[in-house]
Amino acid sequence: MPKDSALPSRNGAASPGKEPRTARGRETLRRLLDAAAAEFGERGFHEASISGITRRAGTALGSFYTYFDSKDSIFSALVTHMSQSVAAAAAAAVAPGSTGVRREREALAGFLAFARQHKELYRIIDEAEFADPDAYRAHYMGTAKRIAARFDESVAAGTMSPGDNEVRAWAAMGMNVFLGLRFGVWGEEREPDDVAAEAERLLRDGLGPRG
Amino acid sequence: MPKDSALPSRNGAASPGKEPRTARGRETLRRLLDAAAAEFGERGFHEASISGITRRAGTALGSFYTYFDSKDSIFSALVTHMSQSVAAAAAAAVAPGSTGVRREREALAGFLAFARQHKELYRIIDEAEFADPDAYRAHYMGTAKRIAARFDESVAAGTMSPGDNEVRAWAAMGMNVFLGLRFGVWGEEREPDDVAAEAERLLRDGLGPRG
Incomplete structure:
Protein backbone atom coordinates (compact mmCIF):
# COMPACT_ATOMS: atom_id res chain seq x y z
CA MET A 1 0.00 0.00 0.00
CA PRO A 2 1.25 3.53 -0.70
CA LYS A 3 2.12 5.51 2.41
CA ASP A 4 -0.83 7.88 1.96
CA SER A 5 -3.36 5.07 2.29
CA ALA A 6 -4.66 7.00 5.30
CA LEU A 7 -6.50 9.18 2.76
CA PRO A 8 -8.87 6.68 1.16
CA SER A 9 -10.95 9.47 -0.30
CA ARG A 10 -8.22 10.17 -2.85
CA ASN A 11 -7.24 6.70 -3.94
CA GLY A 12 -10.68 5.18 -3.44
CA ALA A 13 -12.36 7.91 -5.49
CA ALA A 14 -11.59 6.58 -8.97
CA SER A 15 -13.86 4.10 -10.75
CA PRO A 16 -13.06 0.42 -10.00
CA GLY A 17 -9.80 -0.66 -11.64
CA LYS A 18 -8.88 2.95 -12.41
CA GLU A 19 -7.13 3.91 -9.16
CA PRO A 20 -4.10 6.12 -9.79
CA ARG A 21 -0.71 4.45 -9.22
CA THR A 22 1.51 7.52 -9.09
CA ALA A 23 1.65 10.77 -7.12
CA ARG A 24 1.00 12.64 -10.35
CA GLY A 25 -2.03 10.49 -11.04
CA ARG A 26 -3.38 11.17 -7.59
CA GLU A 27 -2.87 14.89 -8.14
CA THR A 28 -4.82 14.73 -11.43
CA LEU A 29 -7.60 12.77 -9.76
CA ARG A 30 -7.75 15.38 -7.04
CA ARG A 31 -7.90 18.21 -9.58
CA LEU A 32 -10.76 16.43 -11.36
CA LEU A 33 -12.70 16.08 -8.08
CA ASP A 34 -12.20 19.77 -7.21
CA ALA A 35 -13.33 20.70 -10.73
CA ALA A 36 -16.34 18.38 -10.39
CA ALA A 37 -17.31 20.10 -7.11
CA ALA A 38 -17.33 23.46 -8.91
CA GLU A 39 -19.10 22.13 -12.02
CA PHE A 40 -21.86 20.18 -10.20
CA GLY A 41 -22.17 22.91 -7.55
CA GLU A 42 -22.69 25.68 -10.10
CA ARG A 43 -24.58 23.91 -12.85
CA GLY A 44 -26.33 21.03 -11.09
CA PHE A 45 -26.17 17.38 -12.06
CA HIS A 46 -28.23 17.57 -15.24
CA GLU A 47 -26.48 20.59 -16.75
CA ALA A 48 -22.99 19.56 -15.67
CA SER A 49 -20.79 17.95 -18.32
CA ILE A 50 -17.57 15.95 -18.45
CA SER A 51 -16.06 18.55 -20.79
CA GLY A 52 -16.99 21.27 -18.27
CA ILE A 53 -15.13 19.31 -15.59
CA THR A 54 -11.98 18.75 -17.65
CA ARG A 55 -11.99 22.40 -18.77
CA ARG A 56 -12.07 23.55 -15.14
CA ALA A 57 -9.43 21.00 -14.18
CA GLY A 58 -7.19 21.95 -17.10
CA THR A 59 -6.84 18.31 -18.12
CA ALA A 60 -7.43 16.48 -21.37
CA LEU A 61 -10.65 14.53 -21.85
CA GLY A 62 -8.59 11.34 -21.94
CA SER A 63 -7.41 12.00 -18.37
CA PHE A 64 -11.01 11.95 -17.22
CA TYR A 65 -11.53 8.46 -18.61
CA THR A 66 -8.26 7.30 -17.12
CA TYR A 67 -9.91 7.64 -13.70
CA PHE A 68 -13.69 7.68 -14.20
CA ASP A 69 -16.19 5.80 -16.33
CA SER A 70 -18.89 8.45 -16.63
CA LYS A 71 -20.46 11.63 -15.27
CA ASP A 72 -22.44 9.44 -12.85
CA SER A 73 -19.29 7.80 -11.54
CA ILE A 74 -17.43 11.05 -10.83
CA PHE A 75 -20.56 12.44 -9.16
CA SER A 76 -20.73 9.39 -6.86
CA ALA A 77 -17.03 9.70 -6.12
CA MET B 1 -64.09 36.66 -2.35
CA PRO B 2 -65.52 33.14 -2.38
CA LYS B 3 -66.48 31.88 1.04
CA ASP B 4 -63.69 29.28 1.09
CA SER B 5 -61.01 31.95 0.75
CA ALA B 6 -59.72 30.59 4.07
CA LEU B 7 -58.10 27.82 2.03
CA PRO B 8 -55.61 29.77 -0.08
CA SER B 9 -53.72 26.59 -0.90
CA ARG B 10 -56.55 25.45 -3.19
CA ASN B 11 -57.56 28.65 -4.92
CA GLY B 12 -54.12 30.18 -4.83
CA ALA B 13 -52.55 27.10 -6.39
CA ALA B 14 -53.46 27.78 -10.03
CA SER B 15 -51.28 29.86 -12.34
CA PRO B 16 -52.05 33.61 -12.25
CA GLY B 17 -55.38 34.40 -13.91
CA LYS B 18 -56.33 30.71 -13.95
CA GLU B 19 -57.94 30.39 -10.51
CA PRO B 20 -61.00 28.13 -10.59
CA ARG B 21 -64.34 29.90 -10.16
CA THR B 22 -66.56 26.93 -9.37
CA ALA B 23 -66.62 24.13 -6.82
CA ARG B 24 -66.13 21.66 -9.65
CA GLY B 25 -63.13 23.61 -10.89
CA ARG B 26 -61.59 23.59 -7.43
CA GLU B 27 -62.14 19.83 -7.26
CA THR B 28 -60.36 19.35 -10.61
CA LEU B 29 -57.50 21.58 -9.45
CA ARG B 30 -57.22 19.52 -6.29
CA ARG B 31 -57.19 16.26 -8.29
CA LEU B 32 -54.42 17.66 -10.48
CA LEU B 33 -52.33 18.59 -7.42
CA ASP B 34 -52.79 15.13 -5.87
CA ALA B 35 -51.82 13.55 -9.19
CA ALA B 36 -48.80 15.86 -9.43
CA ALA B 37 -47.69 14.78 -5.93
CA ALA B 38 -47.75 11.15 -7.08
CA GLU B 39 -46.12 11.87 -10.46
CA PHE B 40 -43.29 14.10 -9.15
CA GLY B 41 -42.86 11.92 -6.07
CA GLU B 42 -42.45 8.71 -8.06
CA ARG B 43 -40.66 9.93 -11.18
CA GLY B 44 -38.86 13.07 -10.05
CA PHE B 45 -39.07 16.49 -11.70
CA HIS B 46 -37.15 15.67 -14.86
CA GLU B 47 -38.96 12.44 -15.71
CA ALA B 48 -42.40 13.69 -14.68
CA SER B 49 -44.72 14.80 -17.48
CA ILE B 50 -47.94 16.74 -17.83
CA SER B 51 -49.56 13.76 -19.58
CA GLY B 52 -48.52 11.56 -16.65
CA ILE B 53 -50.25 14.00 -14.30
CA THR B 54 -53.50 14.19 -16.29
CA ARG B 55 -53.53 10.39 -16.69
CA ARG B 56 -53.28 9.96 -12.92
CA ALA B 57 -55.88 12.66 -12.33
CA GLY B 58 -58.25 11.20 -14.93
CA THR B 59 -58.64 14.58 -16.60
CA ALA B 60 -58.21 15.76 -20.17
CA LEU B 61 -55.00 17.56 -21.15
CA GLY B 62 -57.09 20.70 -21.73
CA SER B 63 -58.09 20.72 -18.05
CA PHE B 64 -54.45 20.96 -17.10
CA TYR B 65 -53.97 24.12 -19.13
CA THR B 66 -57.19 25.55 -17.73
CA TYR B 67 -55.37 25.85 -14.40
CA PHE B 68 -51.62 25.69 -15.05
CA ASP B 69 -49.22 27.14 -17.59
CA SER B 70 -46.53 24.45 -17.51
CA LYS B 71 -44.91 21.58 -15.66
CA ASP B 72 -42.84 24.16 -13.79
CA SER B 73 -45.92 26.04 -12.65
CA ILE B 74 -47.75 23.00 -11.27
CA PHE B 75 -44.55 21.91 -9.52
CA SER B 76 -44.27 25.32 -7.83
CA ALA B 77 -47.95 25.18 -6.88
Whole structure:
Protein backbone atom coordinates (compact mmCIF):
# COMPACT_ATOMS: atom_id res chain seq x y z
CA MET A 1 0.00 0.00 0.00
CA PRO A 2 1.25 3.53 -0.70
CA LYS A 3 2.12 5.51 2.41
CA ASP A 4 -0.83 7.88 1.96
CA SER A 5 -3.36 5.07 2.29
CA ALA A 6 -4.66 7.00 5.30
CA LEU A 7 -6.50 9.18 2.76
CA PRO A 8 -8.87 6.68 1.16
CA SER A 9 -10.95 9.47 -0.30
CA ARG A 10 -8.22 10.17 -2.85
CA ASN A 11 -7.24 6.70 -3.94
CA GLY A 12 -10.68 5.18 -3.44
CA ALA A 13 -12.36 7.91 -5.49
CA ALA A 14 -11.59 6.58 -8.97
CA SER A 15 -13.86 4.10 -10.75
CA PRO A 16 -13.06 0.42 -10.00
CA GLY A 17 -9.80 -0.66 -11.64
CA LYS A 18 -8.88 2.95 -12.41
CA GLU A 19 -7.13 3.91 -9.16
CA PRO A 20 -4.10 6.12 -9.79
CA ARG A 21 -0.71 4.45 -9.22
CA THR A 22 1.51 7.52 -9.09
CA ALA A 23 1.65 10.77 -7.12
CA ARG A 24 1.00 12.64 -10.35
CA GLY A 25 -2.03 10.49 -11.04
CA ARG A 26 -3.38 11.17 -7.59
CA GLU A 27 -2.87 14.89 -8.14
CA THR A 28 -4.82 14.73 -11.43
CA LEU A 29 -7.60 12.77 -9.76
CA ARG A 30 -7.75 15.38 -7.04
CA ARG A 31 -7.90 18.21 -9.58
CA LEU A 32 -10.76 16.43 -11.36
CA LEU A 33 -12.70 16.08 -8.08
CA ASP A 34 -12.20 19.77 -7.21
CA ALA A 35 -13.33 20.70 -10.73
CA ALA A 36 -16.34 18.38 -10.39
CA ALA A 37 -17.31 20.10 -7.11
CA ALA A 38 -17.33 23.46 -8.91
CA GLU A 39 -19.10 22.13 -12.02
CA PHE A 40 -21.86 20.18 -10.20
CA GLY A 41 -22.17 22.91 -7.55
CA GLU A 42 -22.69 25.68 -10.10
CA ARG A 43 -24.58 23.91 -12.85
CA GLY A 44 -26.33 21.03 -11.09
CA PHE A 45 -26.17 17.38 -12.06
CA HIS A 46 -28.23 17.57 -15.24
CA GLU A 47 -26.48 20.59 -16.75
CA ALA A 48 -22.99 19.56 -15.67
CA SER A 49 -20.79 17.95 -18.32
CA ILE A 50 -17.57 15.95 -18.45
CA SER A 51 -16.06 18.55 -20.79
CA GLY A 52 -16.99 21.27 -18.27
CA ILE A 53 -15.13 19.31 -15.59
CA THR A 54 -11.98 18.75 -17.65
CA ARG A 55 -11.99 22.40 -18.77
CA ARG A 56 -12.07 23.55 -15.14
CA ALA A 57 -9.43 21.00 -14.18
CA GLY A 58 -7.19 21.95 -17.10
CA THR A 59 -6.84 18.31 -18.12
CA ALA A 60 -7.43 16.48 -21.37
CA LEU A 61 -10.65 14.53 -21.85
CA GLY A 62 -8.59 11.34 -21.94
CA SER A 63 -7.41 12.00 -18.37
CA PHE A 64 -11.01 11.95 -17.22
CA TYR A 65 -11.53 8.46 -18.61
CA THR A 66 -8.26 7.30 -17.12
CA TYR A 67 -9.91 7.64 -13.70
CA PHE A 68 -13.69 7.68 -14.20
CA ASP A 69 -16.19 5.80 -16.33
CA SER A 70 -18.89 8.45 -16.63
CA LYS A 71 -20.46 11.63 -15.27
CA ASP A 72 -22.44 9.44 -12.85
CA SER A 73 -19.29 7.80 -11.54
CA ILE A 74 -17.43 11.05 -10.83
CA PHE A 75 -20.56 12.44 -9.16
CA SER A 76 -20.73 9.39 -6.86
CA ALA A 77 -17.03 9.70 -6.12
CA LEU A 78 -17.51 13.39 -5.33
CA VAL A 79 -20.39 12.72 -2.91
CA THR A 80 -18.28 10.16 -1.05
CA HIS A 81 -15.31 12.52 -1.08
CA MET A 82 -17.37 15.44 0.31
CA SER A 83 -18.97 13.21 2.92
CA GLN A 84 -15.50 12.19 4.11
CA SER A 85 -14.26 15.78 3.97
CA VAL A 86 -17.14 17.01 6.15
CA ALA A 87 -16.46 14.26 8.69
CA ALA A 88 -12.76 15.13 8.69
CA ALA A 89 -13.44 18.87 9.15
CA ALA A 90 -15.76 18.21 12.11
CA ALA A 91 -13.29 15.76 13.68
CA ALA A 92 -10.37 18.16 13.22
CA ALA A 93 -12.26 20.89 15.10
CA VAL A 94 -12.64 18.72 18.21
CA ALA A 95 -9.99 19.35 20.86
CA PRO A 96 -8.10 16.29 22.11
CA GLY A 97 -9.91 14.72 25.05
CA SER A 98 -13.05 16.79 24.50
CA THR A 99 -16.31 15.04 25.45
CA GLY A 100 -20.02 15.55 26.02
CA VAL A 101 -21.93 18.53 24.72
CA ARG A 102 -18.75 20.60 24.47
CA ARG A 103 -17.43 18.18 21.85
CA GLU A 104 -20.66 18.53 19.84
CA ARG A 105 -20.24 22.29 19.85
CA GLU A 106 -16.68 21.99 18.57
CA ALA A 107 -17.73 19.59 15.83
CA LEU A 108 -20.57 21.92 14.81
CA ALA A 109 -18.22 24.93 14.68
CA GLY A 110 -15.90 22.92 12.41
CA PHE A 111 -18.84 21.98 10.21
CA LEU A 112 -20.11 25.59 9.97
CA ALA A 113 -16.65 26.77 8.91
CA PHE A 114 -16.48 24.02 6.29
CA ALA A 115 -19.95 24.89 4.95
CA ARG A 116 -18.95 28.55 4.56
CA GLN A 117 -15.79 27.61 2.69
CA HIS A 118 -17.56 25.03 0.51
CA LYS A 119 -20.93 26.50 -0.29
CA GLU A 120 -21.40 23.89 -3.02
CA LEU A 121 -21.58 21.21 -0.28
CA TYR A 122 -25.35 21.29 0.20
CA ARG A 123 -26.21 21.40 -3.45
CA ILE A 124 -24.05 18.36 -4.16
CA ILE A 125 -25.14 16.23 -1.18
CA ASP A 126 -28.79 17.23 -1.68
CA GLU A 127 -28.73 16.43 -5.36
CA ALA A 128 -27.43 12.96 -4.52
CA GLU A 129 -30.94 12.23 -3.20
CA PHE A 130 -31.92 12.10 -6.87
CA ALA A 131 -28.71 11.35 -8.77
CA ASP A 132 -27.27 8.74 -6.38
CA PRO A 133 -29.77 7.77 -3.64
CA ASP A 134 -27.46 5.11 -2.16
CA ALA A 135 -24.67 7.65 -1.61
CA TYR A 136 -27.17 10.11 -0.13
CA ARG A 137 -28.44 7.57 2.36
CA ALA A 138 -24.92 6.35 3.16
CA HIS A 139 -23.85 9.92 3.94
CA TYR A 140 -26.58 10.50 6.52
CA MET A 141 -26.62 6.98 7.97
CA GLY A 142 -22.84 7.20 8.42
CA THR A 143 -22.94 10.66 9.96
CA ALA A 144 -25.72 9.71 12.40
CA LYS A 145 -23.83 6.58 13.38
CA ARG A 146 -20.72 8.63 14.14
CA ILE A 147 -22.70 11.10 16.27
CA ALA A 148 -24.46 8.26 18.14
CA ALA A 149 -21.07 6.67 18.86
CA ARG A 150 -19.83 9.98 20.32
CA PHE A 151 -22.98 10.18 22.45
CA ASP A 152 -22.55 6.58 23.68
CA GLU A 153 -18.97 7.38 24.65
CA SER A 154 -20.02 10.57 26.45
CA VAL A 155 -22.78 8.78 28.36
CA ALA A 156 -20.26 6.14 29.43
CA ALA A 157 -17.87 8.91 30.53
CA GLY A 158 -20.63 10.58 32.55
CA THR A 159 -20.47 13.77 30.48
CA MET A 160 -23.92 13.24 28.95
CA SER A 161 -27.19 12.03 30.42
CA PRO A 162 -28.35 8.58 29.29
CA GLY A 163 -31.06 8.36 26.64
CA ASP A 164 -32.00 7.05 23.21
CA ASN A 165 -28.83 7.94 21.36
CA GLU A 166 -30.07 6.87 17.94
CA VAL A 167 -32.96 9.35 18.03
CA ARG A 168 -30.75 11.97 19.67
CA ALA A 169 -28.10 11.58 16.98
CA TRP A 170 -30.60 12.12 14.16
CA ALA A 171 -31.95 15.16 16.01
CA ALA A 172 -28.47 16.62 16.50
CA MET A 173 -27.49 15.92 12.90
CA GLY A 174 -30.61 17.68 11.61
CA MET A 175 -29.84 20.60 13.85
CA ASN A 176 -26.31 20.87 12.46
CA VAL A 177 -27.44 20.51 8.83
CA PHE A 178 -30.02 23.28 9.09
CA LEU A 179 -27.80 25.62 11.10
CA GLY A 180 -25.16 25.11 8.39
CA LEU A 181 -27.68 25.80 5.64
CA ARG A 182 -29.03 28.97 7.22
CA PHE A 183 -25.93 30.45 8.86
CA GLY A 184 -23.23 28.90 6.67
CA VAL A 185 -24.57 28.86 3.12
CA TRP A 186 -27.58 31.20 2.91
CA GLY A 187 -26.28 34.02 5.07
CA GLU A 188 -23.21 34.98 7.01
CA GLU A 189 -24.76 37.71 9.16
CA ARG A 190 -24.32 35.63 12.31
CA GLU A 191 -20.98 34.67 13.84
CA PRO A 192 -20.41 30.90 13.60
CA ASP A 193 -19.16 30.93 17.21
CA ASP A 194 -22.41 32.52 18.43
CA VAL A 195 -24.47 29.98 16.51
CA ALA A 196 -22.41 27.10 17.90
CA ALA A 197 -22.65 28.54 21.44
CA GLU A 198 -26.46 28.75 21.23
CA ALA A 199 -26.60 25.19 19.89
CA GLU A 200 -24.40 24.07 22.77
CA ARG A 201 -26.78 25.69 25.29
CA LEU A 202 -29.73 23.97 23.64
CA LEU A 203 -27.96 20.60 23.67
CA ARG A 204 -26.72 21.01 27.25
CA ASP A 205 -29.74 22.48 29.05
CA GLY A 206 -32.67 22.27 26.65
CA LEU A 207 -35.30 24.97 26.32
CA GLY A 208 -37.37 24.12 29.38
CA PRO A 209 -38.11 26.91 31.88
CA ARG A 210 -35.30 27.47 34.37
CA GLY A 211 -35.66 26.61 38.01
CA MET B 1 -64.09 36.66 -2.35
CA PRO B 2 -65.52 33.14 -2.38
CA LYS B 3 -66.48 31.88 1.04
CA ASP B 4 -63.69 29.28 1.09
CA SER B 5 -61.01 31.95 0.75
CA ALA B 6 -59.72 30.59 4.07
CA LEU B 7 -58.10 27.82 2.03
CA PRO B 8 -55.61 29.77 -0.08
CA SER B 9 -53.72 26.59 -0.90
CA ARG B 10 -56.55 25.45 -3.19
CA ASN B 11 -57.56 28.65 -4.92
CA GLY B 12 -54.12 30.18 -4.83
CA ALA B 13 -52.55 27.10 -6.39
CA ALA B 14 -53.46 27.78 -10.03
CA SER B 15 -51.28 29.86 -12.34
CA PRO B 16 -52.05 33.61 -12.25
CA GLY B 17 -55.38 34.40 -13.91
CA LYS B 18 -56.33 30.71 -13.95
CA GLU B 19 -57.94 30.39 -10.51
CA PRO B 20 -61.00 28.13 -10.59
CA ARG B 21 -64.34 29.90 -10.16
CA THR B 22 -66.56 26.93 -9.37
CA ALA B 23 -66.62 24.13 -6.82
CA ARG B 24 -66.13 21.66 -9.65
CA GLY B 25 -63.13 23.61 -10.89
CA ARG B 26 -61.59 23.59 -7.43
CA GLU B 27 -62.14 19.83 -7.26
CA THR B 28 -60.36 19.35 -10.61
CA LEU B 29 -57.50 21.58 -9.45
CA ARG B 30 -57.22 19.52 -6.29
CA ARG B 31 -57.19 16.26 -8.29
CA LEU B 32 -54.42 17.66 -10.48
CA LEU B 33 -52.33 18.59 -7.42
CA ASP B 34 -52.79 15.13 -5.87
CA ALA B 35 -51.82 13.55 -9.19
CA ALA B 36 -48.80 15.86 -9.43
CA ALA B 37 -47.69 14.78 -5.93
CA ALA B 38 -47.75 11.15 -7.08
CA GLU B 39 -46.12 11.87 -10.46
CA PHE B 40 -43.29 14.10 -9.15
CA GLY B 41 -42.86 11.92 -6.07
CA GLU B 42 -42.45 8.71 -8.06
CA ARG B 43 -40.66 9.93 -11.18
CA GLY B 44 -38.86 13.07 -10.05
CA PHE B 45 -39.07 16.49 -11.70
CA HIS B 46 -37.15 15.67 -14.86
CA GLU B 47 -38.96 12.44 -15.71
CA ALA B 48 -42.40 13.69 -14.68
CA SER B 49 -44.72 14.80 -17.48
CA ILE B 50 -47.94 16.74 -17.83
CA SER B 51 -49.56 13.76 -19.58
CA GLY B 52 -48.52 11.56 -16.65
CA ILE B 53 -50.25 14.00 -14.30
CA THR B 54 -53.50 14.19 -16.29
CA ARG B 55 -53.53 10.39 -16.69
CA ARG B 56 -53.28 9.96 -12.92
CA ALA B 57 -55.88 12.66 -12.33
CA GLY B 58 -58.25 11.20 -14.93
CA THR B 59 -58.64 14.58 -16.60
CA ALA B 60 -58.21 15.76 -20.17
CA LEU B 61 -55.00 17.56 -21.15
CA GLY B 62 -57.09 20.70 -21.73
CA SER B 63 -58.09 20.72 -18.05
CA PHE B 64 -54.45 20.96 -17.10
CA TYR B 65 -53.97 24.12 -19.13
CA THR B 66 -57.19 25.55 -17.73
CA TYR B 67 -55.37 25.85 -14.40
CA PHE B 68 -51.62 25.69 -15.05
CA ASP B 69 -49.22 27.14 -17.59
CA SER B 70 -46.53 24.45 -17.51
CA LYS B 71 -44.91 21.58 -15.66
CA ASP B 72 -42.84 24.16 -13.79
CA SER B 73 -45.92 26.04 -12.65
CA ILE B 74 -47.75 23.00 -11.27
CA PHE B 75 -44.55 21.91 -9.52
CA SER B 76 -44.27 25.32 -7.83
CA ALA B 77 -47.95 25.18 -6.88
CA LEU B 78 -47.42 21.71 -5.45
CA VAL B 79 -44.44 22.78 -3.31
CA THR B 80 -46.47 25.66 -1.87
CA HIS B 81 -49.43 23.36 -1.33
CA MET B 82 -47.32 20.73 0.47
CA SER B 83 -45.61 23.40 2.55
CA GLN B 84 -49.03 24.64 3.69
CA SER B 85 -50.27 21.09 4.27
CA VAL B 86 -47.29 20.27 6.51
CA ALA B 87 -47.87 23.44 8.51
CA ALA B 88 -51.57 22.61 8.85
CA ALA B 89 -50.85 19.02 9.95
CA ALA B 90 -48.41 20.20 12.62
CA ALA B 91 -50.82 22.91 13.83
CA ALA B 92 -53.75 20.48 13.96
CA ALA B 93 -51.77 18.14 16.22
CA VAL B 94 -51.25 20.85 18.84
CA ALA B 95 -53.78 20.74 21.69
CA PRO B 96 -55.65 24.00 22.42
CA GLY B 97 -53.72 26.07 24.92
CA SER B 98 -50.57 23.95 24.62
CA THR B 99 -47.32 25.82 25.10
CA GLY B 100 -43.57 25.42 25.59
CA VAL B 101 -41.69 22.24 24.79
CA ARG B 102 -44.87 20.16 25.07
CA ARG B 103 -46.32 22.05 22.11
CA GLU B 104 -43.18 21.33 20.07
CA ARG B 105 -43.57 17.63 20.80
CA GLU B 106 -47.19 17.70 19.63
CA ALA B 107 -46.27 19.55 16.44
CA LEU B 108 -43.47 17.03 15.76
CA ALA B 109 -45.82 14.09 16.32
CA GLY B 110 -48.22 15.63 13.80
CA PHE B 111 -45.40 16.13 11.34
CA LEU B 112 -44.13 12.54 11.73
CA ALA B 113 -47.63 11.19 11.05
CA PHE B 114 -47.91 13.42 7.98
CA ALA B 115 -44.51 12.29 6.67
CA ARG B 116 -45.51 8.63 7.02
CA GLN B 117 -48.74 9.20 5.13
CA HIS B 118 -47.10 11.34 2.46
CA LYS B 119 -43.76 9.74 1.78
CA GLU B 120 -43.40 11.79 -1.40
CA LEU B 121 -43.13 14.93 0.77
CA TYR B 122 -39.34 14.92 1.11
CA ARG B 123 -38.63 14.12 -2.50
CA ILE B 124 -40.83 17.00 -3.66
CA ILE B 125 -39.62 19.63 -1.18
CA ASP B 126 -36.00 18.53 -1.64
CA GLU B 127 -36.21 18.64 -5.42
CA ALA B 128 -37.49 22.21 -5.17
CA GLU B 129 -33.92 23.16 -4.17
CA PHE B 130 -33.10 22.59 -7.84
CA ALA B 131 -36.39 23.00 -9.70
CA ASP B 132 -37.73 26.02 -7.78
CA PRO B 133 -35.13 27.48 -5.39
CA ASP B 134 -37.38 30.37 -4.32
CA ALA B 135 -40.14 28.00 -3.20
CA TYR B 136 -37.56 25.86 -1.39
CA ARG B 137 -36.20 28.80 0.53
CA ALA B 138 -39.69 30.16 1.25
CA HIS B 139 -40.71 26.80 2.72
CA TYR B 140 -37.86 26.69 5.23
CA MET B 141 -37.78 30.41 6.00
CA GLY B 142 -41.53 30.31 6.64
CA THR B 143 -41.36 27.19 8.80
CA ALA B 144 -38.48 28.57 10.89
CA LYS B 145 -40.35 31.85 11.36
CA ARG B 146 -43.41 29.98 12.62
CA ILE B 147 -41.33 27.96 15.08
CA ALA B 148 -39.50 31.08 16.30
CA ALA B 149 -42.87 32.80 16.86
CA ARG B 150 -44.03 29.84 18.96
CA PHE B 151 -40.78 30.03 20.95
CA ASP B 152 -41.18 33.78 21.50
CA GLU B 153 -44.70 33.20 22.76
CA SER B 154 -43.58 30.39 25.08
CA VAL B 155 -40.74 32.48 26.50
CA ALA B 156 -43.22 35.31 27.17
CA ALA B 157 -45.55 32.79 28.87
CA GLY B 158 -42.70 31.53 31.04
CA THR B 159 -42.92 27.99 29.60
CA MET B 160 -39.57 28.23 27.87
CA SER B 161 -36.23 29.67 28.93
CA PRO B 162 -35.15 32.85 27.14
CA GLY B 163 -32.54 32.54 24.38
CA ASP B 164 -31.75 33.19 20.73
CA ASN B 165 -35.00 31.98 19.21
CA GLU B 166 -33.91 32.38 15.61
CA VAL B 167 -31.00 29.96 16.04
CA ARG B 168 -33.13 27.70 18.23
CA ALA B 169 -35.91 27.59 15.64
CA TRP B 170 -33.52 26.53 12.87
CA ALA B 171 -32.09 23.88 15.19
CA ALA B 172 -35.53 22.54 16.10
CA MET B 173 -36.67 22.56 12.46
CA GLY B 174 -33.61 20.58 11.39
CA MET B 175 -34.25 18.13 14.19
CA ASN B 176 -37.84 17.63 13.00
CA VAL B 177 -36.87 17.29 9.34
CA PHE B 178 -34.26 14.61 10.00
CA LEU B 179 -36.39 12.70 12.52
CA GLY B 180 -39.16 12.70 9.89
CA LEU B 181 -36.74 11.50 7.19
CA ARG B 182 -35.32 8.66 9.28
CA PHE B 183 -38.34 7.53 11.29
CA GLY B 184 -41.14 8.66 8.98
CA VAL B 185 -39.96 8.03 5.43
CA TRP B 186 -36.94 5.68 5.52
CA GLY B 187 -38.13 3.33 8.23
CA GLU B 188 -41.12 2.76 10.44
CA GLU B 189 -39.46 0.47 12.99
CA ARG B 190 -39.77 3.10 15.72
CA GLU B 191 -43.05 4.34 17.18
CA PRO B 192 -43.64 8.01 16.29
CA ASP B 193 -44.73 8.65 19.88
CA ASP B 194 -41.43 7.32 21.22
CA VAL B 195 -39.46 9.44 18.78
CA ALA B 196 -41.48 12.53 19.69
CA ALA B 197 -41.07 11.80 23.41
CA GLU B 198 -37.28 11.52 23.09
CA ALA B 199 -37.21 14.77 21.11
CA GLU B 200 -39.29 16.43 23.82
CA ARG B 201 -36.81 15.29 26.49
CA LEU B 202 -33.93 16.67 24.44
CA LEU B 203 -35.72 19.98 23.90
CA ARG B 204 -36.80 20.26 27.54
CA ASP B 205 -33.71 19.14 29.44
CA GLY B 206 -30.88 18.88 26.92
CA LEU B 207 -28.25 16.16 27.00
CA GLY B 208 -26.05 17.55 29.75
CA PRO B 209 -25.19 15.29 32.70
CA ARG B 210 -27.87 15.27 35.37
CA GLY B 211 -27.18 17.07 38.59
